Amino acid sequence: MLSVLVTFLAGAAQASPARGKALAQQSCAECHATAPGQQSPNPKAPAFPAIANEPSATEFSLRVFLKTTHETMPNFKIDPNDINDLVDYIRSLKKPPESR
Numbered sequence: 001m002l003s004v005l006v007t008f009l010a011g012a013a014q015a016s017p018a019r020g021k022a023l024a025q026q027s028c029a030e031c032h033a034t035a036p037g038q039q040s041p042n043p044k045a046p047a048f049p050a051i052a053n054e055p056s057a058t059e060f061s062l063r064v065f066l067k068t069t070h071e072t073m074p075n076f077k078i079d080p081n082d083i084n085d086l087v088d089y090i091r092s093l094k095k096p097p098e099s100r
Helices: 003-012 019-029 048-052 059-067 080-092
Strands: none
Touching: 019 080, 048 080, 059 080
């Protein structure tokens, strides 16, 4: 159990929001707004800043979401390292409580 936790934390510690942003722009921007101030090209696809500010958008829930297929999204498999980067990028878009 401890080794799983250490492995999880080590992967998260190496994640890069900058790589996550690049991945989002490359793979997600066709449907989603991936940066503040943008509108999603697909009106049904939530903007990443909106996702980041959802109370349910925890690190854990974002990881689970990105590993699960969804009817409304393309069915593709995301590399675990890319998931780390995307999660860190999305969470970096969360506004501080005083500016919400």
